Amino acid sequence: MFAIVETGGKQYKVREQDIIKIEKLNASVGEEVTLNKVIALTDINNNMIFAQNTTVTASILEQCRNDKIIVFKKKRRKNYRRKNGHRQYMTVLRITKINNME
Structure with missing residues (x-):
């Protein structure tokens, strides 16, 4: 059984005991966190059902930063070059339980 959860503007397909990296x-x-925005859920026979009263419980394993992304801008023949780096803050979660209230 898996669920599709939305958090931080992105959607994740999760099962129990999965480890995912999401936005901070x-x-x-x-701490235990509850993800309330469950979009879809499968039952025992792997049939997709609409998840109306479903929540996903997860525990936080780590607060970290993602790999560095390099942003390089250049205009040819004008000696214009800019190099920036960015590291996004991330949270590592372990999915502990998928709670279906129906």
């Missing part, structure tokens, strides 16, 4: 959540390591 304001919570500390070891």
Whole structure:
């Protein structure tokens, strides 16, 4: 059984005991978080059902930063070059339970 969860503007396909990296959540390591925006859910026979009263519970394993992304701008023949780097803050979650209220 898996669920499709939306958080941080992105959608993730998760099962119990999965580990995912999402956009930063304001919570500390070891806390339990509830993801309320469940888009779809499968039942035991792998049939997609609309998840109306479903939540996903996860525990925070780590608060970290993602790999560096290099942004390089250049205009030819004008000696214009700019190089910037960016590291996005990420949260590592372990999915502990998919709660179906129906």
